[in-house]
Amino acid sequence: MSPSTNLQIALVQTDLNWKDRVANLAMLEEKMWQIQGPVDLILLPEMFPTGFTMDVKEVAEPMNLHVTKWMQQMANQTQAVIAGSVIIQDSGDYFNRLLCVYPSGKIDFYDKRHLFRMADEDQFFSAGDRIPIFELNGWKICPQICYDLRFPVWSRNKVMPDGQLAYDLIFYVASWPAARASAWDALLPARAIENLAYSIGVNRLGIDGNGVSYNGHSAAYDFKGDCLLNLSEEESIQIVSLDFEKLKQYREKFPAWRDGDSFQLE
DSSP, X not given: OOXXXXXXXXXXXXXXXXXXXXXXXXXXXXXXXXXXXXXXXXXXXXXXXXXSOOXXXXXXXXXXXXXXXXXXXXXXXXXXXXXXXXXXXXXXXXXXXXXXXXTTSOEEEEEXXXXXXXXXXXXXXXXXXXXXXXXXXXXXXXXXXXXXXXXXXXXXXXBOTTSSBSOSEEEEEEOOBGGGHHHHHHHHHHHHHHHTSEEEEEEOEEXXXXXXXEEOXXXXXXXXXXXXXXXXXXXEEEEEEEEHHHHHHHHHHOOGGGGOOOOOOO
8 A cells, every 4th residue: 555645643742640540541532632633643642541650560451451442432533543652461461562543443562672770660561572563544653662762773764675664654652751851852853864754752741650750842853854843841732744755755865774784683
C-alpha cells in the first residue's frame, strides 16, 4: 500500500492524576472529544493511566483488561489509532508497554527497551528486545518510549531488503523531567536528521507523586530537523500534518542513508 500524502497526528500534552486510572481515562476521554477535525493517530504520554510509577503490583493490569478495552473503545469512536504506554503484567513479568490500538480493535505493541535505572525502572520492569514497525495508511512507524531517545543505535533507520528505509516516522511517548528538558529538545530533532524521517515526542506536564516536575515540550520535527509544531509548556492538544511526498522527495534528493554503516545489534 502506498502512503497517503498526509498523516494527521494529534499530540496530547497534559498533566496526569497520580496512580488514578479511572480519573485519567475520564480526563483523556474528555480531551480527545475536543479534537477538531479527523485525525489518523492520537499520541498519549508514557504511563498515561498512572503516571511514571514503580508501584507495579498496585497498578499493573494484564492485556485486554480496563485500559486496553478503553483504548479500543476510543479508537472505534474517534476512528483514529491511539497510542500510549501502560504498565502491563504479562506471564509474571511487568512491562512498560506501548499499545497501538486501531479502530478495528487490532492491537500492536512495543515493550520499552531502555529502562531508566536512575529511577530503578530496571528493577521492576523487564526490557523489550524487538522494535516492531507499525503501519498506518501506508506509512511505516517506529514506536519508542522516553529513555529510548538517548540511544540512537536502537532507533537506527535501517535499509531493508527492498532498498527502502524501515520507517517514515519515529515517535516517543514520554515522562521526561523538566530538569533534563534541554536533552529532550536536542535529541528529538537529532533523531529526525540522522534517520531521514519525521520525529515526534509527546511528554506530560505537572508534578507527579514522587515530586518530579514535567514541563511538556511535546514537538514534531521534519526529516531535516525543522520544527513543525511545539506545544511548549501549555496543556493542550494540537494536530500536526506530515507530508509523505515531501519526505520522499528529500530522500531522493539527499540519499545520505545509502552511506550509512551496516551493523547488527546483539
